[in-house]
Amino acid sequence: MILLTSVLLGLLVLSAALCLLRILRARSLPDRIVALDTMLVVVVCGIAVGAVRSGSGVFLDVMVVAALLGFTGTTLVARFVERRGAR
Amino acid sequence: MIIDVLAGVMMAVGCLLAVVAAIGLQRFPDVFARMHAATKPATLGLALVLLGAALVVPDPGSRAKLVLVVVFQLLTAPVGSHLVGRAAYHAGTELSEQTVVDELADVELDQARGPSSQPR
Numbered sequence: 001m002i003l004l005t006s007v008l009l010g011l012l013v014l015s016a017a018l019c020l021l022r023i024l025r026a027r028s029l030p031d032r033i034v035a036l037d038t039m040l041v042v043v044v045c046g047i048a049v050g051a052v053r054s055g056s057g058v059f060l061d062v063m064v065v066a067a068l069l070g071f072t073g074t075t076l077v078a079r080f081v082e083r084r085g086a087r
Numbered sequence: 088m089i090i091d092v093l094a095g096v097m098m099a100v101g102c103l104l105a106v107v108a109a110i111g112l113q114r115f116p117d118v119f120a121r122m123h124a125a126t127k128p129a130t131l132g133l134a135l136v137l138l139g140a141a142l143v144v145p146d147p148g149s150r151a152k153l154v155l156v157v158v159f160q161l162l163t164a165p166v167g168s169h170l171v172g173r174a175a176y177h178a179g180t181e182l183s184e185q186t187v188v189d190e191l192a193d194v195e196l197d198q199a200r201g202p203s204s205q206p207r
Contacts, residue, residue, distance in 0.1 A: 001143070004095050011102045015109035022112045022121075030118045030175035037167065038112060038125040041133050042105050044160075048140040048153060049098060057149030067156045071163040078170040085178045 005053035012046045029081050033074060040070040090142050097139030104132035116183035118175045122168060129164040133157065 019039040026032045047063040104127055111124025134157045141153040176191060 001091065001095070004099070008098055008102045011106050015102075015105040018106075018109035018113055022109075028118065028175075028178075028180055030171060030178065030180055031121065033171050034118060034122050034125050035112055037171070038105075038108055038128065041129050041160075042109075044156065045101060045105060045128075045133060045136040048137050049102070051149060052094075052098070052140045052143055055145060057144060057146060057152065060149050060152040064152055064156055067159055071159075071167055074167040075170055078167070078174040081171075081178050082174040 002053060005049050008049050009046060009053070012042050012049065016042045016046075029077070033077050033081070037070065037074050040066060044070075094139040094142040097135045097142070101128070101132040101134075101136035101139065104128045104135070108132070116185060118180050119172060120183065122172055126164065126168050129168070130161060133160050 016039055019035045019042065022035040023032050023039070026035060044063050044067055047059050047066070051057050051060055051063075108124050108128045112121050115121045115124055137153045137157045141150045144150055144153065182189060
């Protein structure tokens with residue numbers, strides 16, 4: 001299980017890096033929201049894989065809070081974009 | 088043993104979906120096409136990884152948290168994507184040249200007074 005979770009964490013780091021690249025290169029705000037949302041999903045997956053790897057569930061609380069705050073943040077910024085325009 | 092293999096396969100498929108979505112974020116031409124790529128791991132990928140992890144974590148409390156996040160994400164991911172897509176369209180994000188049909192084009196003309204004045 002240690003080997004498998006190491007490989008999976010590597011894959012997740014790769015996809016988080018690609019998302020970060022998209023955030024940096026994005027031309028509009030909705031682009032950044034989409035990329036940031038995907039990155040948050042990757043982080044939540046990473047916390048779950050890390051919990052399997054270490055065998056302890058201490059960081060799972062962080063995962064719950066991150067998922068909740070991610071939805072709130074996405075909604076807030078989407079409302080903001082709708083009012084202010086995508087710059 | 089079988090449970091371990093099943094959990095490993097589920098987590099591996101979920102992580103591969105995350106990689107595919109990240110590649111799609113790089114290669115697709117506009118916001119809406121990127122959203123199409125990005126919403127796959129948000130529901131299916133996350134559910135696979137978290138349920139796979141829930142099969143192998145030792146204590147029931149951790150399992151409950153993992154399942155809770157899956158349920159919550161299945162409820163909120165479509166709502167969030169809908170809001171982002173709607174906001175992007177209202178904000179006048181340009182569509183890519185490869186777009187075939189824009190069914191909201193004439194609706195937008197009627198709605199030019201305010202973004203959310205008309206229920207849809």
